[in-house]
Amino acid sequence: MLRADTLFKTFNPGTPIENPVLRGLSLQIDSGQFVTVIGSNGAGKSTFLNALAGDVIVDSGSLHIDGKDVTRTPGWQRAGLVARVFQDPMAGTCENLSIEENMALAYYRGRKRGFGPALNRSLRELFRDKLATLKLGLENRLPDRMGLLSGGQRQAVSLLMASLQPSRILLLDEHTAALDPKTAAFVLELTDRIVHENQLTALMVTHSMRQALDHGHRTVMLHQGRVVLDVAGEARSRMQVTDLLAMFEKTRGEAIDDDALLLG
Amino acid sequence: MTLIALMGALEIGLIFALVALGVLISFRILDFPDLTADGSFPLGGAVAATLIAGGHDPWLACGVAALAGAASGWLTAWLNVRLGILQLLASILVMIALYSINLRIMGAPNMPLIGSPTIFSPYIGDNFDIAWQVQPAMLAALIVVAKLGLDVFFASQAGLAMRATGANARMARAQGIATERMVLAGMALSNALIAVAGALYVQTQGGADVSMGVGTIVVGLAAVIIGETLLPSRTLWVITLATVLGALLYRLLIALALNADFIGLQAQDLNLITALLVGFALVLPKLKAKLARKPGGAR
Numbered sequence: 001m002l003r004a005d006t007l008f009k010t011f012n013p014g015t016p017i018e019n020p021v022l023r024g025l026s027l028q029i030d031s032g033q034f035v036t037v038i039g040s041n042g043a044g045k046s047t048f049l050n051a052l053a054g055d056v057i058v059d060s061g062s063l064h065i066d067g068k069d070v071t072r073t074p075g076w077q078r079a080g081l082v083a084r085v086f087q088d089p090m091a092g093t094c095e096n097l098s099i100e101e102n103m104a105l106a107y108y109r110g111r112k113r114g115f116g117p118a119l120n121r122s123l124r125e126l127f128r129d130k131l132a133t134l135k136l137g138l139e140n141r142l143p144d145r146m147g148l149l150s151g152g153q154r155q156a157v158s159l160l161m162a163s164l165q166p167s168r169i170l171l172l173d174e175h176t177a178a179l180d181p182k183t184a185a186f187v188l189e190l191t192d193r194i195v196h197e198n199q200l201t202a203l204m205v206t207h208s209m210r211q212a213l214d215h216g217h218r219t220v221m222l223h224q225g226r227v228v229l230d231v232a233g234e235a236r237s238r239m240q241v242t243d244l245l246a247m248f249e250k251t252r253g254e255a256i257d258d259d260a261l262l263l264g
Numbered sequence: 265m266t267l268i269a270l271m272g273a274l275e276i277g278l279i280f281a282l283v284a285l286g287v288l289i290s291f292r293i294l295d296f297p298d299l300t301a302d303g304s305f306p307l308g309g310a311v312a313a314t315l316i317a318g319g320h321d322p323w324l325a326c327g328v329a330a331l332a333g334a335a336s337g338w339l340t341a342w343l344n345v346r347l348g349i350l351q352l353l354a355s356i357l358v359m360i361a362l363y364s365i366n367l368r369i370m371g372a373p374n375m376p377l378i379g380s381p382t383i384f385s386p387y388i389g390d391n392f393d394i395a396w397q398v399q400p401a402m403l404a405a406l407i408v409v410a411k412l413g414l415d416v417f418f419a420s421q422a423g424l425a426m427r428a429t430g431a432n433a434r435m436a437r438a439q440g441i442a443t444e445r446m447v448l449a450g451m452a453l454s455n456a457l458i459a460v461a462g463a464l465y466v467q468t469q470g471g472a473d474v475s476m477g478v479g480t481i482v483v484g485l486a487a488v489i490i491g492e493t494l495l496p497s498r499t500l501w502v503i504t505l506a507t508v509l510g511a512l513l514y515r516l517l518i519a520l521a522l523n524a525d526f527i528g529l530q531a532q533d534l535n536l537i538t539a540l541l542v543g544f545a546l547v548l549p550k551l552k553a554k555l556a557r558k559p560g561g562a563r
Contacts, residue, residue: 097424105424117420
């Protein structure tokens with residue numbers, strides 16, 4: 001379904017600020033699986049997601065989505081396979097366009113855009129129905145500017161937009177990190193519902209260990225550009241945040257030891 | 265001011281409405297600061313004048329001018345998206361290159377069109393007294409067509425994709441929009457409109473001159489800004505309407521300023537007036553906001 005094989009990516013190679021972010025990352029995700037991803041800052045979580053989306057082209061390794069080799073495919077050509085919600089609520093929508101125009105943009109994701117009208121009555125009807133499921137009253141605000149919405153509302157609409165067209169994988173890059181706890185809980189609940197209803201394959205990056213264990217079917221920990229922990233099924237359901245935290249500390253401790261060895 | 269002078273101002277205003285619509289596409293919709301206009305406007309004029317002087321159909325001349333303008337806008341965009349040259353610099357390079365190209369096209373610094381057929385001449389015939397009515401009327405019809413055409417395009421799937429490209433390129437790519445192609449196409453469209461304006465200009469002014477492009481971009485931008493100030497909106501058909509009205513109003517204000525003898529302004533003061541007008545239009549929204557904030561202030 002999704003197969004990432006020994007991905008390598010170094011930013012600013014050959015300069016003093018050379019930064020090897022992905023160092024042989026391999027991960028395979030089955031269809032319909034909801035995977036949560038954790039890791040410390042600089043572990044390569046965002047770069048991995050950007051590599052899947054095509055914002056970043058990897059230096060080496062291979063990437064297959066749905067059996068298709070997309071290793072070198074530019075991002076806009078992968079849009080039919082990959083849907084995403086960004087961390088920054090501003091990033092995933094156009095604030096100067098209306099709600100309905102933003103949704104129309106997402107409605108044609110990965111499809112050919114012709115000279116026909118972008119909006120019509122049946123599309124507005126569809127958008128209104130979808131927005132009504134949010135219970136935020138947005139179904140009556142189709143012509144309103146996206147910029148008038150709060151961060152939480154925008155993330156909720158972004159999630160809807162991501163589910164308007166079928167995709168092979170949904171990428172969620174800390175999409176609740178910029179929200180207050182209550183709104184974050186609402187957006188997470190919505191995420192669970194949309195992923196479940198559409199039986200999406202999803203990858204959710206999060207900073208919260210609690211979230212990582214409470215949502216999805218499988219949890220992966222990244223460290224120094226590689227997968228260091230991969231739990232699913234019963235082992236995962238038995239797992240507590242403290243266990244995860246201990247493992248997190250352990251990998252970090254080892255890293256410090258590594259550095260000490262290097263420096264010594 | 266006489267009626268004929270008023271119609272003359274209207275006529276030039278209508279031509280610059282086309283320039284302003286082009287500037288709207290580059291500066292506002294694509295967020296691409298583009299100075300190519302100073303080269304593509306005379307390019308359209310040079311191409312049209314040369315073809316008309318060579319005995320070709322004036323409408324065909326306008327069409328070829330549009331293609332030439334599109335090529336120049338596409339080149340500016342290409343320098344930016346493919347070669348990574350800064351937007352302003354890329355457009356300045358093309359603008360400068362076009363100066364030589366325009367001289368090459370015309371083979372001389374200017375090309376008179378006195379007595380040559382124009383798109384207006386079939387409707388004027390031998391009765392030159394009605395030229396001051398026919399020309400603005402035809403130009404108005406052309407502007408309406410261009411404005412409505414743009415409105416339809418920007419409400420289409422492809423047009424919406426172009427607007428998203430300028431508004432949030434990363435989001436646009438995530439939705440599968442080829443943003444680089446959108447910038448290339450949008451810049452071609454923008455400069456095609458500006459070149460057509462140049463082609464119409466030489467047909468109303470009786471000839472082309474290689475220096476006719478100086479300040480085109482400032483006038484176009486002035487029209488866009490005046491339009492935004494008078495009729496602030498985020499709805500696209502209102503924005504295009506505001507742009508057209510902005511261009512007309514700009515030319516009328518200029519004509520009034522130059523015609524009001526008591527002020528003592530002369531033709532050479534045109535650029536100074538333009539700068540003052542644009543400056544005033546830029547600070548007007550802030551002044552309005554200030555007045556609105558003041559308790560008991562005039563609203």
